Amino acid sequence: MPSTSPPAIAPAPTHYENFPVASWLCPPRLRPPIAAIYAFARTADDIADEGDAPADQRLDDLRAFRTELAAAAHGAPPSARWPAVFGPLAQAMRDFALPEPLLADLLSAFMQDIEKTRDATxxxxxxxxxxxxxxxxxxxxxxxxxxxxxxxxxxxxxxxxxxxxxxxxxxxxxxxxxxxxxxxxxxxxxxxxxxxxxxxxxxxxxxxxxxxxxxxxxxxxxxxxxxxxxxxxxxxxxxxxxxxxxxxxxxxxxxxxxxxxxxxxxxxxxxxxxxxxxxxxxxxxxxxxxxxxxxxxxxxxxxx
CATH class of the missing domain: 1.10.600.10 (Farnesyl Diphosphate Synthase)
Known part of the structure; x- marks a missing residue:
């Protein structure tokens, strides 16, 4: 069951999206975990796709992001690098038992994107x-x-x-x-x-x-x-x-x-x-x- 502690709030969506994200149609109690999932996925996607960092740096950053995910899944406090992502996500994982493998699959896909773009395949x-x-x-x-x-x-x-x-x-x-x-x-x-x-x-x-x-x-x-x-x-x-x-x-x-x-x-x-x-x-x-x-x-x- 979800805890009664005040929910940590993930950053609001800032990118153009085709489809609604944690909209008013969602039950209020589910908006914090949905926003946390979105912030996790959006931040990882930005690491993979935004800015001018070389491919190797992007891959290293996503590996660090994966380490943060594992820490969140085991109840460890977030590091100073992405606290706005992993603070709310860790709470959502505790309160709603979010499966870590599904979140890890997203990172696997983002890393594949980097590698295929780098190799022009x-x-x-x-x-x-x-x-x-x-x-x-x-x-x-x-x-x-x-x-x-x-x-x-x-x-x-x-x-x-x-x-x-x-x-x-x-x-x-x-x-x-x-x-x-x-x-x-x-x-x-x-x-x-x-x-x-x-x-x-x-x-x-x-x-x-x-x-x-x-x-x-x-x-x-x-x-x-x-x-x-x-x-x-x-x-x-x-x-x-x-x-x-x-x-x-x-x-x-x-x-x-x-x-x-x-x-x-x-x-x-x-x-x-x-x-x-x-x-x-x-x-x-x-x-x-x-x-x-x-x-x-x-x-x-x-x-x-």
Missing amino acids: GYADRAELLDYCRRSANPVGRLLLHLYGVDDARSLACSDAICSALQLVNFWQDLSVDLPRARFYLPAAELASHGLSPQALRDFRPSRPAAPPAAALALVRSLVAWARALMNEGAPLVHRLPGRAGWELRLVVQGGLRILDKIEALGFDSWSRRPTIGKADAPALAWRALWMRRQSPAMTSSPR
């Missing part, structure tokens, strides 16, 4: 990319289900599908940002099936006046369809979670689908422009969330 196929999603995204959904006391196999599988879909949505949304930074998430097998080469990614420049070739647009079309099918596979989870949790998840799912709609509206040219969600999208998201239907035959499978 990508992903061979969809299976390898989904393994990355298993560690970079799925733990967040499982941690939230843990807080809500949901642990049945069907719910966990739906959560994994939603979280992997959200990660894929982010990849296809961010092509114009990631490719110039040598971050390659387009699977090599998908490139080959559309007659494209990994070298085309390395030569990519979003400011070029010429439109992407038809093959590049067709590639994004197929990847958007994959992410949409995976999201629909997990969407029945919104009907399995009670009260506020289900409504929060409806908005998360619809936020991901809205980005896919915007990529489609661009003619699948997220090579040149990054679509985002803004305040103007709120009415559509709320309406779609309200009218989400229960599982239908068309929502039962996806091309993995």
Whole structure:
């Protein structure tokens, strides 16, 4: 059971996010642990991705971050390096028995990102990319289900599908940002099936006046369809979670689908422009969330 001590408060989100984080829909008692998880993940992601530090320094910093996580899991006080992260996280781990392995999986994914960017390597196929999603995204959904006391196999599988879909949505949304930074998430097998080469990614420049070739647009079309099918596979989870949790998840799912709609509206040219969600999208998201239907035959499978 949660303790009755005043909750340590993690820093508020400061980055653009597609999806709500510890919003007013969350039960008040869960907002501190959700904020602590977010601060942990966001800080680690910033270590991996922000600033000008060399790859080896980033990896060393994430190893130190992992050591801090282990200390927090064993009840040790946080060091002076990241107290605003590990103070609230340690309390959340005590009060809600947050599983350390799920948090460690996030760090494993961030370290993989650094190594692949450093080595200019990508992903061979969809299976390898989904393994990355298993560690970079799925733990967040499982941690939230843990807080809500949901642990049945069907719910966990739906959560994994939603979280992997959200990660894929982010990849296809961010092509114009990631490719110039040598971050390659387009699977090599998908490139080959559309007659494209990994070298085309390395030569990519979003400011070029010429439109992407038809093959590049067709590639994004197929990847958007994959992410949409995976999201629909997990969407029945919104009907399995009670009260506020289900409504929060409806908005998360619809936020991901809205980005896919915007990529489609661009003619699948997220090579040149990054679509985002803004305040103007709120009415559509709320309406779609309200009218989400229960599982239908068309929502039962996806091309993995």
